[in-house]
Amino acid sequence: xxxxxxxxxxxxxxxxxxxxxxxxxxxxxxxxxxxxxxxxxxxxxxxxxxxxxxxxxxxxxxxxxxxxxxxxxxxxxxxxxxxxxxxxxxxxxxxxxxxxxxxxxxxxxxxxxxxxxxxxxxxxxxxxxxxxxxxxxx
Amino acid sequence: xxxxxxxxxxxxxxxxxxxxxxxxxxxxxxxxxxxxxxxxxxxxxxxxxxxxxxxxxxxxxxxxxxxxxxxxxxxxxxxxxxxxxxxxxxxxxxxxxxxxxxxxxxxxxxxxxxxxxxxxxxxxxxxxxxxxx
Numbered sequence: 001x002x003x004x005x006x007x008x009x010x011x012x013x014x015x016x017x018x019x020x021x022x023x024x025x026x027x028x029x030x031x032x033x034x035x036x037x038x039x040x041x042x043x044x045x046x047x048x049x050x051x052x053x054x055x056x057x058x059x060x061x062x063x064x065x066x067x068x069x070x071x072x073x074x075x076x077x078x079x080x081x082x083x084x085x086x087x088x089x090x091x092x093x094x095x096x097x098x099x100x101x102x103x104x105x106x107x108x109x110x111x112x113x114x115x116x117x118x119x120x121x122x123x124x125x126x127x128x129x130x131x132x133x134x135x136x137x138x
Numbered sequence: 139x140x141x142x143x144x145x146x147x148x149x150x151x152x153x154x155x156x157x158x159x160x161x162x163x164x165x166x167x168x169x170x171x172x173x174x175x176x177x178x179x180x181x182x183x184x185x186x187x188x189x190x191x192x193x194x195x196x197x198x199x200x201x202x203x204x205x206x207x208x209x210x211x212x213x214x215x216x217x218x219x220x221x222x223x224x225x226x227x228x229x230x231x232x233x234x235x236x237x238x239x240x241x242x243x244x245x246x247x248x249x250x251x252x253x254x255x256x257x258x259x260x261x262x263x264x265x266x267x268x269x270x271x
Contacts, residue, residue: 029169036177037184044184044209051207083205083236085192089270092194094203128234130189130207 051129053077056101058135061123066112069123071133073101083126088117097125185209186261191236193253193267195245200267202239202255206231212261217241218254245269 055075062068073079081099085092095114101107120138187208194201200219206212213230216223219241226241245251248271254264 025166025169029173033173033177037180040177040181040184047187047209083191087192092192092203094192124192126189126191126205128207130187130205132189132191 047129050077051131054079054127054129054131056081056125056127056131056133058123058125058133059106061116061135061137063116064110066110067114067116069109069111069125070106071099071101071109071125072106073103076103078102079131080128081125082128083124084111084114085122085124085126086114086116087122087124088119091117182210183259183261186212186257186259188212188255188257188261188263190253190255190263190265195267195269198242198244200241200243200245200251200253202241202253203236204229204231204239204255205236206233209233213258214239214255215258216256218252218256219243220252221254247271 053075054077055073056079057072057074058069059072060068060070062070069084071079071081079101081097081101084095084097086095087093095111097109097111099107099109116137120136123135123137125133185208187206189205189207190202191205192203194203202217204214211230211232214226214228217226217239218224224241224243226239229237229239231237239255241253247269250266250268252264252266254262256262
């Protein structure tokens with residue numbers, strides 16, 4: 001009964017309807033902006049969180065036919081290694097690599113085309129998420 | 139047609155409704171465009187991530203190898219060595235791309251330098267690097 005009366009009154013009296021429409025549309029726009037920002041912020045936080053959880057170590061570097069590198073993943077996420085650097089006092093050489101190391105796994109990586117320099121050197125690997133592991137040898 | 143041209147009653151409400159519709163549509167378009175612009179700008183600045191893979195001190199230069207690990211492309215806008223603006227080669231990196239950024243700087247042996255790389259959107263990476271002896 002009350003509902004019917006209210007409906008009738010609303011049908012007759014249309015003053016203020018435009019205000020309600022404007023407020024509703026504004027709310028929709030604000031909601032769209034806020035939800036968009038929150039979603040993106042959440043995604044980027046996830047990226048930073050994953051980067052923080054990565055922990056890769058170079059445990060050994062050996063001269064074989066070429067060079068052999070041993071990587072150990074001490075983190076809880078699978079690591080994707082994308083860059084390998086061989087650095088000494090005269091040269092900074094970068095190699096593109098694509099090595100996946102599972103969590104708690106130790107992996108040997110052999111490269112025939114890389115020869116380690118004589119004297120002291122530094123080996124550096126960079127992960128796809130932006131972390132770095134360094135090994136010093138001679 | 140003749141009847142319509144003779145009888146002009148009711149034209150004004152039609153015109154006013156039409157005009158209001160046009161204004162409402164234009165207003166909504168502006169609001170949606172503004173929403174897109176605001177969120178897009180925020181997306182881009184929030185999605186920037188940059189790392190320095192390597193720093194190489196050569197004669198009269200400091201070269202930095204940068205990698206874009208973010209979600210948007212980046213462009214280096216400024217490089218500061220010990221808080222002083224330095225000239226550098228232009229560098230723009232798409233997502234997951236990497237490259238050398240060469241900074242012209244006369245460095246001294248065995249000294250620590252604070253190097254700061256700033257992108258066009260204001261993201262910065264800063265760290266200390268020691269030159270070779």
